[in-house]
Amino acid sequence: MPISEICNREVIIAERDESALEAAKLMRKHNVGNVVVVEQRNGMRVPVGIVTDRDLVVEIVAAEVDPTLIRISDIMARELVMVKGSCGVFEGIQYMRSKGVRRMPVVDEDGSLLGIVTLDDLLGLLAEELGALAKLVEHERKNTP
Numbered sequence: 001m002p003i004s005e006i007c008n009r010e011v012i013i014a015e016r017d018e019s020a021l022e023a024a025k026l027m028r029k030h031n032v033g034n035v036v037v038v039e040q041r042n043g044m045r046v047p048v049g050i051v052t053d054r055d056l057v058v059e060i061v062a063a064e065v066d067p068t069l070i071r072i073s074d075i076m077a078r079e080l081v082m083v084k085g086s087c088g089v090f091e092g093i094q095y096m097r098s099k100g101v102r103r104m105p106v107v108d109e110d111g112s113l114l115g116i117v118t119l120d121d122l123l124g125l126l127a128e129e130l131g132a133l134a135k136l137v138e139h140e141r142k143n144t145p
Helices: 020-030 053-061 089-099 119-142
Strands: 034-041 044-052 103-107 113-118
Touching: 020 034, 020 053, 034 113, 044 053, 044 103, 044 113, 089 103, 089 119, 113 119
Parallel strands: none
Antiparallel strands: 034 044, 103 113
């Protein structure tokens, strides 16, 4: 199954010149732990970074910095780990593990943002699949003389 089938298409986005305070407000409003930073290129939204709730705590709150003075571009992760929508779910999990990330933007073949996949999304999917397998085993036990 391609990862584009399970990714969340409702991605909270911001542009790099917005303030860290705006990023925090977006996360709070939408109850998410990250904002994907995008640039407009040829009519496409292309991911160029990501800001997480942890980034805000470590870089802004703990450092006692005024969040209105810091731009998203100052704290965003620039080495963005992304995956193409055509990538398989299992491959995506392996890639996340190898890169040590909990969330990855999903892009199309041109690099345009399609969605985002998170560790929580993948755990939910795997739990569902394991539940289905457990029911199969249970069914087989009941039907075995």
